[in-house]
Amino acid sequence: MGFIVKYIVVFVVSLVAAWLLVPLVKKWAPALGMVDEPDERRIHKTPIPRCGGIAVFAATHIGLLIVFFGPWPHLAGATQLKEWALIFIGSLALLLVGIFDDRYDMRAWFKLLGQLGVALLMFFGGFTFEAFLHIELPFIINLIATLFWFALIINAFNLIDGMDGACGGLGLIASAGLAGMLLSLHQPTDALVLIALSGACLGFLRYNFNPASVFLGDCGSMFIGFMLAAVSLKADVKESMVVALLVPLLAVGVPVFDVIMAVWRRLARKLISVIHNDGLATKVFGPDLDHIHHKLMRNGMTQRKAAIALYITAIFVCVVALGATAMTSNRTALLLIGMIVALHLIVRQIAQVELWTTTQVVLQGVRRPRSLVVLLVSIGWDISSLLVATYLVFGVVFGKTFSLMHLAVCVFIPFATIYFYNIYKTVWTRSRISQLVVLLLQLMAGEVLAYVALLWVAGLSAYELAVSLALHTLVASIGIVGVRASLRMARDLNAWLRCSIGSDYDLKTLILGAGENAILYLRQASFEDQQKAPRKIVGLVDDNPALYKKVVYGYPVQGTFNELEEIIKQHGVNELIFTHHYSEELREGILKLKPKYDLVIRDFVFVLRDLDPDGVCQGMVKPYSVHELDCKNLCNRMGHGCGQVTGAAEADLALTD
Numbered sequence: 001m002g003f004i005v006k007y008i009v010v011f012v013v014s015l016v017a018a019w020l021l022v023p024l025v026k027k028w029a030p031a032l033g034m035v036d037e038p039d040e041r042r043i044h045k046t047p048i049p050r051c052g053g054i055a056v057f058a059a060t061h062i063g064l065l066i067v068f069f070g071p072w073p074h075l076a077g078a079t080q081l082k083e084w085a086l087i088f089i090g091s092l093a094l095l096l097v098g099i100f101d102d103r104y105d106m107r108a109w110f111k112l113l114g115q116l117g118v119a120l121l122m123f124f125g126g127f128t129f130e131a132f133l134h135i136e137l138p139f140i141i142n143l144i145a146t147l148f149w150f151a152l153i154i155n156a157f158n159l160i161d162g163m164d165g166a167c168g169g170l171g172l173i174a175s176a177g178l179a180g181m182l183l184s185l186h187q188p189t190d191a192l193v194l195i196a197l198s199g200a201c202l203g204f205l206r207y208n209f210n211p212a213s214v215f216l217g218d219c220g221s222m223f224i225g226f227m228l229a230a231v232s233l234k235a236d237v238k239e240s241m242v243v244a245l246l247v248p249l250l251a252v253g254v255p256v257f258d259v260i261m262a263v264w265r266r267l268a269r270k271l272i273s274v275i276h277n278d279g280l281a282t283k284v285f286g287p288d289l290d291h292i293h294h295k296l297m298r299n300g301m302t303q304r305k306a307a308i309a310l311y312i313t314a315i316f317v318c319v320v321a322l323g324a325t326a327m328t329s330n331r332t333a334l335l336l337i338g339m340i341v342a343l344h345l346i347v348r349q350i351a352q353v354e355l356w357t358t359t360q361v362v363l364q365g366v367r368r369p370r371s372l373v374v375l376l377v378s379i380g381w382d383i384s385s386l387l388v389a390t391y392l393v394f395g396v397v398f399g400k401t402f403s404l405m406h407l408a409v410c411v412f413i414p415f416a417t418i419y420f421y422n423i424y425k426t427v428w429t430r431s432r433i434s435q436l437v438v439l440l441l442q443l444m445a446g447e448v449l450a451y452v453a454l455l456w457v458a459g460l461s462a463y464e465l466a467v468s469l470a471l472h473t474l475v476a477s478i479g480i481v482g483v484r485a486s487l488r489m490a491r492d493l494n495a496w497l498r499c500s501i502g503s504d505y506d507l508k509t510l511i512l513g514a515g516e517n518a519i520l521y522l523r524q525a526s527f528e529d530q531q532k533a534p535r536k537i538v539g540l541v542d543d544n545p546a547l548y549k550k551v552v553y554g555y556p557v558q559g560t561f562n563e564l565e566e567i568i569k570q571h572g573v574n575e576l577i578f579t580h581h582y583s584e585e586l587r588e589g590i591l592k593l594k595p596k597y598d599l600v601i602r603d604f605v606f607v608l609r610d611l612d613p614d615g616v617c618q619g620m621v622k623p624y625s626v627h628e629l630d631c632k633n634l635c636n637r638m639g640h641g642c643g644q645v646t647g648a649a650e651a652d653l654a655l656t657d
Contacts, residue, residue: 053220
């Protein structure tokens with residue numbers, strides 16, 4: 001019974017302290033200049049104090065006074081009075097950094113330097129990655145890993161603090177989850193530290209849950225992240241290194257996932273800005289409106305519902321973390337497999353913006369080789385792939401020494417084979433599957449030639465030669481063909497994401513036809529000058545039975561023309577685009593749907609044009625910035641005869657001749 005009482009006492013003391021202190025610090029906010037004014041990236045519409053972190057800091061350490069000076073001074077655990085003193089000094093220093101930021105909006109780099117300074121203090125005080133993992137690490141690696149850990153967890157909670165109740169509620173769940181984990185590891189003092197933090201978060205949440213009357217501010221969000229980072233390094237997870245790392249990361253999983261997505265997204269946007277040289281490079285540490293809570297609210301959730309969704313997710317992840325502490329080593333693989341599957345599902349649903357931005361980096365950043373430097377880099381990559389394959393086969397799998405002759409045969413012959421295939425003249429971002437297949441066959445032919453040559457220079461048995469040929473071809477194919485195939489995959493992923501991303505104000509477009517001209521339009525729609533078009537493509541319609549319910553260029557074939565009206569109603573379609581010259585009977589039937597469903601109907605043959613109710617082309621939707629050309633022949637081929645389409649690129653028209 002006494003075991004439970006101390007946890008209740010510490011929790012209640014910190015909760016009541018936060019409950020009483022928050023109204024007081026709210027009164028100080030105007031005098032301190034710590035008021036959050038609404039702007040274009042804020043969700044709230046009225047000025048709100050952002051000094052609640054001061055109350056959470058004070059309430060937590062009041063609770064810790066009970067922990068270290070109460071009737072249970074000799075509790076087991078890595079965090080004792082000396083460690084608490086260091087935690088107090090470090091958290092106080094970080095609180096002051098946060099207060100200064102809340103007051104003066106300091107630069108992100110200065111704030112990061114403050115965080116790293118506090119992390120450095122904790123490192124020399126014994127809160128290190130080496131002690132956490134119970135393995136000996138080189139000093140520099142230990143230092144970098146410790147600083148990264150503190151920066152990751154602190155900024156995870158700092159960035160998630162963009163919605164009423166988000167940071168406070170997730171801090172409550174994470175601290176309670178980590179406390180449960182520490183209790184299961186028989187570290188009651190460490191658990192009590194987090195119990196004090198969870199009580200303070202719950203007391204603060206009384207004023208911060210939607211509609212919030214006070215915000216944590218950077219001083220509070222960074223304090224919560226700091227406490228979780230510091231105490232988690234004292235967790236003695238008696239399992240493999242993988243589980244030891246996963247358990248605390250899972251406990252703070254939602255904020256950490258959000259910060260990883262944010263860094264990924266902003267780095268990709270910065271790379272795009274650098275590629276375009278537009279002078280508008282996105283700041284990696286700058287704000288944006290694509291955090292998890294922003295995405296949930298854009299999907300129609302209120303702040304309350306979004307916060308509850310985050311809480312439920314965090315609780316589930318914490319339960320997984322608690323289960324991981326009870327796992328034996330042979331179950332680690334199952335945990336990893338489960339995490340990979342879960343991450344795949346989450347990323348598919350949540351990270352469309354990040355995936356879209358990344359595909360833009362690949363598609364816009366990778367260009368056809370135009371200089372000797374780029375050519376040498378490509379050649380260097382392919383030779384490196386062949387060298388790695390050779391080392392893995394002979395040095396790792398067979399454990400044999402190999403001479404320069406082995407390298408010359410296994411590297412030079414396959415490389416020469418693909419070189420004379422003109423691999424370095426192909427734009428692989430726009431490659432066809434057939435080109436990738438031919439490249440693979442060419443590489444395999446070179447591998448066979450190389451291993452025929454090995455019959456004279458290698459002392460391998462027939463079995464060893466067969467196995468080494470298969471392994472060498474596999475590894476080399478991953479490096480040479482797989483990388484080039486990934487560029488095409490990025491292009492197709494880019495198209496699929498265009499189908500997934502859009503706002504409620506976008507036109508919902510259905511493509512009529514799924515042939516080559518449809519693919520040409522979909523490719524054009526993914527070009528840079530089309531990315532801002534207010535159009536969300538819901539799929540295609542085609543009568544070809546081989547395409548029914550399949551995916552073309554990343555977009556689903558929704559059905560046949562017999563199902564067109566049902567598809568329009570089901571998806572709320574308000575734009576149709578012809579990409580094929582269908583029979584007049586079919587076109588007339590489709591045009592009759594225009595007034596019934598208030599549709600915009602357009603035609604695409606190299607350029608996009610509006611159609612009038614009689615199916616006659618009225619001119620391009622958006623002129624191109626090139627000299628005008630007579631398109632009468634092009635229109636006649638379509639049966640329109642309007643001769644009004646001008647401004648198409650001369651190269652495009654040349655393709656029809």
